[in-house]
Amino acid sequence: MGRTDHFTLDTQLHRVRRLPQLSRLFPHVPLVICLTMLLVSCGGEGDVQNVSAACGGFPGITGRASKISDGDTFRLSQSNGxxxxxxxDQIDAPEKTQPWAKKSRQKLAELLGTGEVCVVGGKHDKYGRLVGEVRANGVQVNREMVQSGSAWAYRQYLRDPSLVQLEAQARSEKRGLWSMPPAQNIPPWEFRHPELASKAETAQHHGLLGLPVHGHLAPECSAKPSCRQMNSCDEAKGWLAKCGGQGIDGDGDGKPCEKLCSPAS
Structure with a gap:
């Protein structure tokens, strides 16, 4: 669609200025209702935000899922047609040609169901897609996709570290895609851009492990470090929260580098 999901301030002020005109046209309608009618739409044209049960009490864009593309993308049919x-947001599901892609798509379809779906905090990206937290049937769909082993926590756009913990739990319990051999569990961002994984391995080889850069894949998260590369328990814990447990949490219990982090060390 290419339009942002927020009206500009000028647009809102223009609507407020129309209140006297609306009051003359509808003299029996209280002014507060007129104001609500004007400001109820907080999204762009066609993206009307509502506060409904599906949104969990938050304002969001509602509709029904009409087409599931893959495990992280679907089409929302709104009530206005x-x-x-x-x-x-913040998750990445297998690409269509990757293992587990079909089951990931089926899981998303199962979670969305046929009832009302809500997108909370959505903003349009450069492709015109509405990116946000999805809720359906009382479930936070983004989190459930990761927790069920149907998607990865998307490190490049991650703002909620708890998604990495959910991913670690799914991995340790071999849920969903984590039941496959490790060689088949290639993160979608590496599958789409294999050169990133190659650069990350080179960085690891030379010991050039830096901090993640906003808007780019943090190369060290693809480097699969070992506990020997950790200088302290705090560094290991920070790595686990940011990148997951591959290489530093062999038993998948959510505790990295147990020798380094043991009380006696």
Missing amino acids: RFVTVRL
Whole structure:
């Protein structure tokens, strides 16, 4: 769609200035109702925000899922007849040609169901997709996709570290895609851009492990470090929260580098 999901301040002020006109047209309608009618739409044209049960009490864009593309993208059919492509925020599901892609898509379809779906905090990206937290049937769909082993926590756009913990739990219990051999569990961002994984391995080889850069894949998260590369328990814990437990949490219990982090060390 390419339009942002927020009206500009000028647009809102223009609507407020129309209140006297509305009051003359509808003299029996209380002023507060007129104001609500004007400001209820907080999204762009066609993206009307509502506060409904599906949104968990938060304002969001509602509709029904009409087409599931893969495990992190679907089309939302709104009550006004418009459609918008929705991308689940902070997660990344297998690409269509990757192992587990079909089951990931099926899991998303199961979670969305046929009832009302809500996108909370959605913003349009450069592709015109509405990116946000999706809720359906009382479930936070983004989190459930990771917790069920149907998607990865998307490190490049991660703001909620708890998604990494959910991923670690799914891995330790071999849920979903984590039941496959490790060689088949290639993160989608590496699958799409294999050169990033190659650069990360080179960085690890030379010991050039830096901090993640906003808007780019943190190369060290693909480097799969070992506990021997950790200088302290705090560093290991920070790595686990940011990148997951591959290489530093062999038993998948959510505790990295147990010798380094043991009380006696």
